[in-house]
Amino acid sequence: MKMNSIKMKKKLEERFHNSEWRTSFNRDKDKFRVEWKESGQGISISIPNVIAKYEVRGEAALDELQYHVSEALKVMNETHELTGQERYIFPVIRATSFPRKTKAGKKLLFSEHTAETRIYYALDLGTSYKLLEEEMLEAEGWTLDRIKEISTFNVRSLENKSKHDQVADNDFYFIASQDGYDASRILNESLLEEMKANSKGELAVAVPHQDVLIFADIQNKTGYDILAQMTMKFFAEGRVPITSLPFIYEDKKLEPVFILAKNRPANDSRKDDEK
Structure with missing residues (x-):
C-alpha cells in the first residue's frame, strides 16, 4: 500500500514519542516537527522527502532519520564549554550559501576561505558535533584567532590515508x-x-x-x-x-x-x- 503523509505522520509520532518532546504536523507545508517542550527548539522534517526515502529503503530510512534527529535534539539541549575541550575543536568546510546564523538567530563562528567555501568551527561530541556560536567565545573570553589556531592544529593531526x-x-x-x-x-x-x-x-x-x-x-x-x-x-x-x-x-x-x-x-x- 502506498505511503501518504498521514500514515507517515503516525509513524513519525511513534518514533519520536518522548515525554520531554512535543510533535506537530503542518498539513499546508507537509512538515513534521519535533521540539523540546521547555525551550521550543527543534527540527522540522519534510514529509515528502521522508516518504521518498522510505519507499526505497523502508524502515532502515526511518531508523537513520530517528538517529540523526535525536542526536541533533540532544545537542540543542546541552550546554557546552570550550575550556578543557580544545582537542575536540575542528574546522568544517561549508558552501558560502550556508547560513551564518542558527534558526534561533545566534551568530555562527566562521572565517572566509575561498569564493566558493567558508570555514565554520565545531566541537566534536563523538557521534555528532555542534557548530560554534559567537556567544560561546564571548562567554569564555576566547578569540576567533585562538579557535583558528587550535582547530588548524587538530586537523593537521588527523590521518590522511588516501x-x-x-x-x-x-x-x-x-x-x-x-x-x-x-x-x-x-x-x-x-x-x-x-x-x-x-x-x-x-x-x-x-x-x-x-x-x-x-x-x-x-x-x-x-x-x-x-x-x-x-x-x-x-x-x-x-x-x-x-x-x-x-x-x-x-x-x-x-x-x-x-x-x-x-x-x-x-x-x-x-x-x-x-x-
Missing part, C-alpha cells in the same frame, strides 16, 4: 575516512604542499561534499574533463554538499576553476582577460 586511482594517465587520490572532517583536510597546508611536491602535472583539489577530499594530478587535457565529471557526481550524491567546482592549487593558494570541456580550466577573470 585511495589512488589512475584514469587516462591522470592520478586521483581520495581521502574518505568518514570522520566528518574529510573536506576539512583541505586546510592542512602541509598536506597540500606534500601533494604538490609529488605531483607530475598540475595539482587540483576538490571538496564536493563534507565526506571526501579529492586530489587530482592532472597530466593531460582529458584529466580536466574527468575531474569535472567526478566532482559533479560526488557533489550530487553528498549528504552535506559543498561545491562542484574544483580548485587549482598554486603558490599556496586555492583558485576555484570552471572546467571547460577539452580545455584547461579557466576562471572568470582569465576568460575576461582573453576577450
Whole structure:
C-alpha cells in the first residue's frame, strides 16, 4: 500500500514519542516537527522527502532519520564549554550559501576561505558535533584567532590515508575516512604542499561534499574533463554538499576553476582577460 503523509505522520509520532518532546504536523507545508517542550527548539522534517526515502529503503530510512534527529535534539539541549575541550575543536568546510546564523538567530563562528567555501568551527561530541556560536567565545573570553589556531592544529593531526586511482594517465587520490572532517583536510597546508611536491602535472583539489577530499594530478587535457565529471557526481550524491567546482592549487593558494570541456580550466577573470 502506498505511503501518504498521514500514515507517515503516525509513524513519525511513534518514533519520536518522548515525554520531554512535543510533535506537530503542518498539513499546508507537509512538515513534521519535533521540539523540546521547555525551550521550543527543534527540527522540522519534510514529509515528502521522508516518504521518498522510505519507499526505497523502508524502515532502515526511518531508523537513520530517528538517529540523526535525536542526536541533533540532544545537542540543542546541552550546554557546552570550550575550556578543557580544545582537542575536540575542528574546522568544517561549508558552501558560502550556508547560513551564518542558527534558526534561533545566534551568530555562527566562521572565517572566509575561498569564493566558493567558508570555514565554520565545531566541537566534536563523538557521534555528532555542534557548530560554534559567537556567544560561546564571548562567554569564555576566547578569540576567533585562538579557535583558528587550535582547530588548524587538530586537523593537521588527523590521518590522511588516501585511495589512488589512475584514469587516462591522470592520478586521483581520495581521502574518505568518514570522520566528518574529510573536506576539512583541505586546510592542512602541509598536506597540500606534500601533494604538490609529488605531483607530475598540475595539482587540483576538490571538496564536493563534507565526506571526501579529492586530489587530482592532472597530466593531460582529458584529466580536466574527468575531474569535472567526478566532482559533479560526488557533489550530487553528498549528504552535506559543498561545491562542484574544483580548485587549482598554486603558490599556496586555492583558485576555484570552471572546467571547460577539452580545455584547461579557466576562471572568470582569465576568460575576461582573453576577450
